[in-house]
Amino acid sequence: MADAKHKVERAAFGAAIDGILKYVNKDEADREKAFLKLVDLSEKFMGDTFRKESYDAARRMIQDPDSKWMQYVNRILNEVDPHVIKMSALDYGFEAAFCGKKEINEMRVKHQCNIPWLILMDPTSACNLHCTGCWAAEYGNRLNLSFEDMDRIVTQGKELGIYLYFFTGGEPLVRKDDIIRLCEKHDDCGFHAFTNGTLIDEKFCQEMKRVGNFSVAISLEGFDEVNDLRRGKGVFDKVMHAMDLMKQYGLIFGTSICYTSKNYKVVTSDEFLDMIIEKGARFSWYFHYMPVGNSAVPELLPTPQQREEMYKRIRHFRETKAIFGMDFQNDGQFVGGCIAGGRRYLHINAKGDVEPCVFIHYSNVNIHDCTLLEALKSPIFQAYHDNQPFNDNHLRPCPMLENPEKLRQMVKETGAVNTDYQDMESVDHLCDKCESYAENWKPTAERLWNQKK
Numbered sequence: 001m002a003d004a005k006h007k008v009e010r011a012a013f014g015a016a017i018d019g020i021l022k023y024v025n026k027d028e029a030d031r032e033k034a035f036l037k038l039v040d041l042s043e044k045f046m047g048d049t050f051r052k053e054s055y056d057a058a059r060r061m062i063q064d065p066d067s068k069w070m071q072y073v074n075r076i077l078n079e080v081d082p083h084v085i086k087m088s089a090l091d092y093g094f095e096a097a098f099c100g101k102k103e104i105n106e107m108r109v110k111h112q113c114n115i116p117w118l119i120l121m122d123p124t125s126a127c128n129l130h131c132t133g134c135w136a137a138e139y140g141n142r143l144n145l146s147f148e149d150m151d152r153i154v155t156q157g158k159e160l161g162i163y164l165y166f167f168t169g170g171e172p173l174v175r176k177d178d179i180i181r182l183c184e185k186h187d188d189c190g191f192h193a194f195t196n197g198t199l200i201d202e203k204f205c206q207e208m209k210r211v212g213n214f215s216v217a218i219s220l221e222g223f224d225e226v227n228d229l230r231r232g233k234g235v236f237d238k239v240m241h242a243m244d245l246m247k248q249y250g251l252i253f254g255t256s257i258c259y260t261s262k263n264y265k266v267v268t269s270d271e272f273l274d275m276i277i278e279k280g281a282r283f284s285w286y287f288h289y290m291p292v293g294n295s296a297v298p299e300l301l302p303t304p305q306q307r308e309e310m311y312k313r314i315r316h317f318r319e320t321k322a323i324f325g326m327d328f329q330n331d332g333q334f335v336g337g338c339i340a341g342g343r344r345y346l347h348i349n350a351k352g353d354v355e356p357c358v359f360i361h362y363s364n365v366n367i368h369d370c371t372l373l374e375a376l377k378s379p380i381f382q383a384y385h386d387n388q389p390f391n392d393n394h395l396r397p398c399p400m401l402e403n404p405e406k407l408r409q410m411v412k413e414t415g416a417v418n419t420d421y422q423d424m425e426s427v428d429h430l431c432d433k434c435e436s437y438a439e440n441w442k443p444t445a446e447r448l449w450n451q452k453k
Contacts, residue, residue: 006099009045010188013094014086016041021082031077035062046098072322076282081250087212088252091190096163103161113376114342114385118164119157120358121145121348123175125421129196129235143350143421147178149367153348154186156372167193168358170350173216176204183211194219194256194285198235200242205249217256217285218242220276222266240279247280254283254323259310260300261289268313277323286314288329290359290401291433293423298433304444311395311448329401332394333452341384342376353419356384360400360407362416362427379414395445402438402445404431 019034036059043055061067077085096117107115125143145153154165165186167179172193183191190213197218208214218239246253255276257267266272267286276284288307289300302310307330314327332338339345340357347358352367354375364378375381387406389397396402399410410416411427418424 009099010090010094012041013038013045014090017086017089020077021085031074032062042098046102068319068322072324075322076252079247079250079280080252081209081212083212084209084250084252087187088190088215091163091188091213095188096190100161100163107160111373111377113373114381115160115376116162116342116345118166118345119153119162119348119372120166120168120345121150121153122169122350123150123167123172123178124170125350126174127169127171127196128174128199129171144175145348145350145352147181149352150178150182151185153367153372154182154189158186158189160373163189165189165191166345167191168347169194171196171199173199173204176207179214180207180211183214187211187213189213191215192217196235197239197242200245202245205245205251208246208251209249215252215254216246217254217283219256219258220267221258222263222272223275243276243279243281252282254281254285256285256287258287258289259302261302261306262300264302264306264310268310268317273317273321273323277321281323283324283326286310286325286327288327288401291437292359292361292425292430293420294425294429295423296433298437301437304441307441308444308448329398330395332397333449335394337389337391337394337397338384338399341388342381343384343388346376346381349419349421351419351421354378354381355419356380361418361420361425362411363419364414364416380410380416383410383414393445393449395449396438396442400430401434402441404434404438407431 016034016038019037020031022034039055039058039062043050043052061069064070100117104115104117122143123145157163157165165182172179173195176199179191179193183189192214193216195216195218197216200216208216220236220239223236243253259267273284288302290296291298291301310327311330314325314330317323318325328339335344340360342356345357347355348367349355349361353361353363354365354367354370354372355361355363362380364380365375367375370378384399387399387410390399390403390406391397399406408427408431418426
């Protein structure tokens with residue numbers, strides 16, 4: 001009965017999305033009515049899962065044609081393939097944000113542990129590039145999650161209400177055939193990969209368009225000279241070509257950017273943002289440099305002044321640029337602090353070790369020896385559950401970078417072991433590198449947090 005109801009509700013959402021797509025490049029008033037119908041349907045289905053003010057805000061945005069966000073949505077409708085739009089809306093919206101959110105909330109109460117909204121996993125340790133400073137360049141194709149491993153993770157995840165699955169690596173598109181197989185088998189899930197972009201060709205674009213539920217974020221460090229200095233000569237041009245192909249095929253994609261003390265200005269400049277928007281990027285994930293590993297370079301950590309500039313710059317272009325930007329270290333206020341440890345996501349590496357975060361290589365369990373739920377109840381994950389948020393100031397969210405004493409304590413108390421592929425680092429060595437950064441950032445973080453209030 002529950003499955004039948006779910007199918008009826010998904011069909012109703014699908015019909016509402018079809019109603020919007022029917023008016024692409026036609027009368028804007030009819031498109032507006034179709035959007036409002038979708039909001040009404042969402043409110044009826046979700047009830048008080050979201051506040052009434054959220055639904056009202058969505059209606060106001062829809063009724064304001066000059067709204068930056070409405071222009072953003074209309075541009076997607078005009079430029080992205082209709083099947084890709086529908087599958088993305090159903091899997092990211094209906095399944096993950098609506099059905100999944102309800103089920104996850106119930107599972108958290110039932111099991112008294114964190115249940116994530118998405119799972120990040122490494123299909124392989126292999127990579128086709130040899131980027132400076134990257135472990136994959138030396139480690140190679142030694143470790144892989146099999147298709148059966150990944151299929152089992154997704155199947156168990158769906159039983160907990162998890163409908164979003166992201167891939168990193170290594171280079172995940174080394175395994176693109178298996179990723180497409182997962183998209184086909186689990187067409188009620190959204191899949192997304194962080195990729196260097198060089199393996200995206202016309203054939204793969206056709207496959208992405210066919211399944212409709214797979215998107216990518218391409219890693220960039222800046223323009224060609226800076227990007228190729230680390231990634232290799234000609235890589236920037238290959239990435240630009242991949243973007244052109246994906247735009248041509250009406251696919252959804254964005255960028256993934258690690259900002260440092262050296263490149264933070266370039267990757268938030270008007271010139272850079274305008275370039276990726278013109279190429280068809282719909283979003284940009286920004287990640288603060290993390291000094292993980294014995295060979296990390298703490299000098300690449302942004303200064304407090306540089307991080308504050310990032311904080312302000314991302315907020316500025318959210319209001320002025322036709323792209324969605326998320327700065328995971330500076331946007332804690334929107335997600336309640338640290339999202340790791342299964343609170344919003346977890347990471348499974350190519351060995352199968354279940355880690356609280358892609359940057360925190362300490363674990364008690366391996367997915368080959370336990371279920372996903374058992375991993376979420378393991379000591380290090382329960383420590384995250386019991387200690388989050390790690391700071392009431394969500395501009396200081398991380399138990400490593402801004403609160404290193406917290407990570408040090410959790411790892412030692414839970415007996416979690418280092419799971420890095422080859423550069424084993426003690427928790428004391430890692431946290432020692434973060435102590436001065438945390439202390440220096442604290443005054444700026446406190447000032448910005450108080451201003452926000």
